[in-house]
Amino acid sequence: MSKKVLAILSEYGYWGVELVGPLEKLEAAGYTVEFMTPNGKKAEALPPSYDTTYVDPPLGMCVTTEEAAEKVKAFEAQNRLESPLNMSEMIPERPYFSEPDFLRKFEKYYADLKVAQQKLTDEYASVLLVGGSGPIIDMVNNQRVHDIILAFYNKQMPVAGICYGVAPLVFARDFNERKSILRGKHVTGHCIEYDYHDGTGFLHTDLNMGPPPYVLEYLLSDAVGPDGQYHGNFGKETSVIVDYPFITARSLQCSFEFGEQFVNMLDNGLTRYGW
Known part of the structure; x- marks a missing residue:
């Protein structure tokens, strides 16, 4: 099996420890992690994710520890995200139905996608979707991200997926079947109690979205259907759920546990955890 993992990050800000936590565990286990962004632009950590004085509004406490802040700043100083892989060059874009000669273009999209997906699964053992507010803009409803998820x-x-990196799983589905790949599964993700009322912001834009544009808990609860289960685990320090082939984590506090169980999936065949 390949000892490489593909990590997808937003170009509008990722939460530092949600990358650095699993990255530390993966690299300690001998994995090489390669980074990809939607358009090949540099990914950057959101400033609150290395600010130990930042008070998370819904939790009413400082959520970035000294340890996490130092690890994030040390990672950022390495400039490893300076030249990530460019998703838009590696995964084809599905054409509009209104385009001239649509059927031929649609057939070519599927043919090209098959090649691209095969290349990804030949090269990488897994895909990691990193959280933070940025994914709301350029990962959650990104057809190319969905096609990468489907490849694996x-x-x-x-x-x-961790935090808002879980959200793309809701929308990644076969274009013809339209059914959720999470149906019948057990997952976790940002619970209502963790949602902002205001201040959902991003790098490289002055946009303050206010609250997030969707309640991730509701999306996940609906996606898993009557035979699956969303686990918010509110009140518990961490929430990490493995229901193979998915491993999902609620938020930043879960980052290191998430990394540990991710390695357990890859190396030890872990198929169930946290439920």
Whole structure:
């Protein structure tokens, strides 16, 4: 099995420890992690994710520890995210139905996608979707991100998401079947109690979205259907759920545990955890 993992990050800000936590565990286990962004632009950590004085509004407490802040700043100083892989060059874009000669273009999209997905699953053992507010803009409803998720899901290879990096799993589905790949699964993700009322912001834009544009808990609860389960685990310090091939984590506090269980999936065949 390949000892490489593909990590997808937003160009509008990722939460530092939600990358650095699993990265530390993966690299300690001998994995090489390569980074990808939607357009090949540099990914940057959101400033609150390395600010130990930042008070998270819904939790009413400082959420960035000294340890996490130092690790994030040390990682950022390495400039490893300066030249990430460019998703838009590696995964084809699905054409509009209104385009001239649509059918031929649609057939070409599927042919090109098959090649691209095969290349990804040949090269990487898994895909990691890193959280933070940025994914709301350029990952959650990104068809290319969905197609990457499906590449690994269709081969029953591990798919990992943390915080708002879980949200793309709701929308990644076969274009013809339109059914949720989370149906019948157990997952976690940002619970209502963790949602902002105001201040959902991003790098490289002055936009303050106010609250997030969707309640992730509701999306996940609906996606898993009557035979699955969303686990918010509010009140518990961490929430990490493995229901193979998915591993999902609620928020930043879960980052290191998430990384540990991610490695357990890859190396030890872990298929169930946290429920």
